[in-house]
Each structure stands twice: as structure tokens, then as C-alpha cells.
Amino acid sequence: MTLDALITACGWVPVLVPDPVADVSGAYVSDLLSDVMAHCPDGAVLITVQNHVNTVAVCTLVGAPAIVIVHSRDIPEEMRAAALREGVALLRTPDDQFHAALKIGTALGIEKEET
Amino acid sequence: MSAPGSQSSVVPDERPALGETGNDPLVLLELIQRLKVRDVMTSDLVTLPRAASMQQAQELMRQKKISGVPVEENGRFFGLVSIDDIIRALVAGTIHESCGRHMTTKLVVLEDDMPLSFALRYFDRYHYGRFPVLNRDRRLVGIICQRDINRALLVELTRELHRLESDSVQQGGDGGAGSLYLLREFPICKYDFENAGKAANQIKQVLQEKKFPPKVIRRIAVAAYELEINLCVHSDGGVLSWQVSNGRAEVIARDAGPGIEDVEWACRDGTSTANEWIRSLGFGAGMGLVNVRRVSDEFEITSKKSSGTTVKSVIYIEGMPS
Numbered sequence: 277m278t279l280d281a282l283i284t285a286c287g288w289v290p291v292l293v294p295d296p297v298a299d300v301s302g303a304y305v306s307d308l309l310s311d312v313m314a315h316c317p318d319g320a321v322l323i324t325v326q327n328h329v330n331t332v333a334v335c336t337l338v339g340a341p342a343i344v345i346v347h348s349r350d351i352p353e354e355m356r357a358a359a360l361r362e363g364v365a366l367l368r369t370p371d372d373q374f375h376a377a378l379k380i381g382t383a384l385g386i387e388k389e390e391t
Numbered sequence: 392m393s394a395p396g397s398q399s400s401v402v403p404d405e406r407p408a409l410g411e412t413g414n415d416p417l418v419l420l421e422l423i424q425r426l427k428v429r430d431v432m433t434s435d436l437v438t439l440p441r442a443a444s445m446q447q448a449q450e451l452m453r454q455k456k457i458s459g460v461p462v463e464e465n466g467r468f469f470g471l472v473s474i475d476d477i478i479r480a481l482v483a484g485t486i487h488e489s490c491g492r493h494m495t496t497k498l499v500v501l502e503d504d505m506p507l508s509f510a511l512r513y514f515d516r517y518h519y520g521r522f523p524v525l526n527r528d529r530r531l532v533g534i535i536c537q538r539d540i541n542r543a544l545l546v547e548l549t550r551e552l553h554r555l556e557s558d559s560v561q562q563g564g565d566g567g568a569g570s571l572y573l574l575r576e577f578p579i580c581k582y583d584f585e586n587a588g589k590a591a592n593q594i595k596q597v598l599q600e601k602k603f604p605p606k607v608i609r610r611i612a613v614a615a616y617e618l619e620i621n622l623c624v625h626s627d628g629g630v631l632s633w634q635v636s637n638g639r640a641e642v643i644a645r646d647a648g649p650g651i652e653d654v655e656w657a658c659r660d661g662t663s664t665a666n667e668w669i670r671s672l673g674f675g676a677g678m679g680l681v682n683v684r685r686v687s688d689e690f691e692i693t694s695k696k697s698s699g700t701t702v703k704s705v706i707y708i709e710g711m712p713s
Contacts, residue, residue, distance in 0.1 A: 308673055309674060309676075310617060310674070310679050311678060314682045314685070326672070326673045330674075333588025333589065333616075336588075336592055337588065337592060337595055337613075338612075354585070
């Protein structure tokens, strides 16, 4: 699914979308950056409360095309600048992590996936 | 003002300064001798006259995000207002009085044509955040802080490494990882979260350009990132270096302190000495060294309390296009 299609499906605020047709294959929920480094799959959107530049650095390294900041937390200017530089999209939602992940799962049709 | 050692708060440091051990890389020793203080200092100065109030100095420091303001008039240097001076003025209720009255006047200064090695020794000896720089006519021409030195050394070292890397790649050819030779070093400063992760990202970009397999890139990026963050969070600053040669990538983090008391404990999943502030940023979960070990084919850590830590991660490179 493309990023812009996901944004429309989830109804989120696109703060910054450098590549609207970037491919999204899943989501990863974590506020621990080492955990993201260890386990976030390539192509997954990161759902987190961590609204700072280091989150962008981590997403660049793991190949996450977008960051979803939950609870409508502010996105500082340094984070926007870093995301623009690295080509990582920034989205903001009033949802919590669970509901944000649920929306992405629904949009990608993976709620029916067998575990 | 000019006599070194005239200030009373001198704290001796047991650790040798850069260039004093004889073990530092030759290129670094050449640089700190070749570069002059004037090549490194900030010469675009923000200053105040003696009549300015301490409150004006405080506001200027806040606006410009600086920790000291020189007091000068027409190039003549009178003293420096530091954060300590501001705090003292706030406590004493003299914040509305003049800088000329409350500035620090017993100062150690540097001259602009001194070699950088001299400035490094002064920082090591006196533990001040900055030194005013005067020219031969005793006029204020700049100010130098550790950040200026780090920046200048980083620029010069990067230039030198590019030259070395260019020579090495030309010698090694552009075949598989067996013949490829790459080497880079990144100085990492304590608590420099603004730049944390940039070294790992640069390493990843080079590996992508050289068409390394994505799984290998990911493993090297994880090792580099975690070691970079460890230097930033836990050390007093250090160097992250990486090299690729003979079918293996090595990522090495070296620092000069403070060292790890119990290395085995530090390598356990979930153990960390990070404080709450670090944790609130998403770091310090005690997963860093565990992640490095997980992605490494060879992993070594040596540490001694008060003398520093070296962590080495080796990743075998397989699947390079021929």
C-alpha cells in the first residue's frame, strides 16, 4: 500500500510526506529505539511517542518510510528538518499506539492474518 | 589577566591530554601542531561594553545560546561574564548592575598564533569552558571552546580520511568485499543527541553505494548505531571507527572513560546505568550491547574502570556481487 493511501485510510494528519508513493508493508510499535533497531521490519511504519530527531535517525537506518506520532504530541522543528533531509514521512494522530496500529492493520488487511 | 594559572579553580586531570601519550595517531598529532588557534576559534564575536547590565548579558547568552560573553570596548578586552557570574549576580541581587563590576577579570587567555596543541593542553589543565583569544597587540580577536576544536578536527580528519579512503579504494579495486578496503572514523561527543545516529547513517549510505547485501548492511548499521549511541550516552566521548577489508566489516567504539565496572552485567539484556532523562528519549533500555552481540559474528569488549572501554564487532560479509 502506498503511504498516501494509508494516510487517507487512517484519517491522519500528514505533517510531512516527502514520498507519497512510498510502499508501506506493516507497522511497528515501540518507544525504545534499540528495540526498533533490533526488530522493526524494512517498510514498516513506526508508531511511537518519541518525537525527536533520533527517531528519524533510527527510521532511516531500518528503512521505515514513516513515523506516526501518537497522542497528538508536538513535532519539533528539528525533527521536521531531519525528516525532510532523510526523506522520512511524519504523521500525527490523537490515537494511542494500540488504535493507530489497529487502523494500519485494517487498512493493510492484515487483521485477518493467521498468527 | 594573561598569566596562565592565575585562576584559583584549577582541577588537575589524571588522564593524559591529546598528543601527550605518544600513542595518538600521527595524523592527529600533525593536525594539532599545524592548526593555529586562529584557524579554530570563533571570530564572529558577541560582546558587551562594561556599562551593560548583567541582565543584558544574561539575555544575550540566552538568545545566542552561549555560556559566556566577553566584555570589550574598541577591541580592548576587559573581562568575561560567565554563567557562574550571572548566577552569583542573581543570588546577590546585583543582576541590574554593570558587567564591568561583576565580570570575571582574572582570566587565562590564549594567543591567536599558538598551535592548537597548546589550546588542548589549556583545556585539559584548567577545565574552563572557553578561552578568550588575543592577538599580538593584546586585542580581543576571538573565543575558543571545545566545540570549536571538535568541529575543526572533524573537518580536517574527514578531509584526511577521504584522501586515505580514496587511495585505499583505488589500490583495492572495486571487486567483491574480499578486495575492498574502506576505513572511517567518527568522533562522538557525550550527550550530543542532535548528531547521534549520523555516523551509522553515513556508514549505511556508503555500504549501499558499494552495493553490499541489504542483510549485511542492516547488521553493520545496527552495530554502528548501538555503539555510537553508547558512546554518546555512557562515555565521556570517543571515536567510532569502521573498516571493511578481506571479507569482514569491523565496527569499533573506543572511549577514554569512565569505564565499565562489571562488563558481564553490562552485556545482559535489560541492564543499564542510564538515567531517567536518557530513558525518556527512548535510549538506555539495556539492549544496545545485546543488539551488537546479536548481529556480530565476533564480539569483544574490554573495559577498565576510569580508563575507558573498547567494543569491537566483526561481521562477515557474504553475498557480495562479483
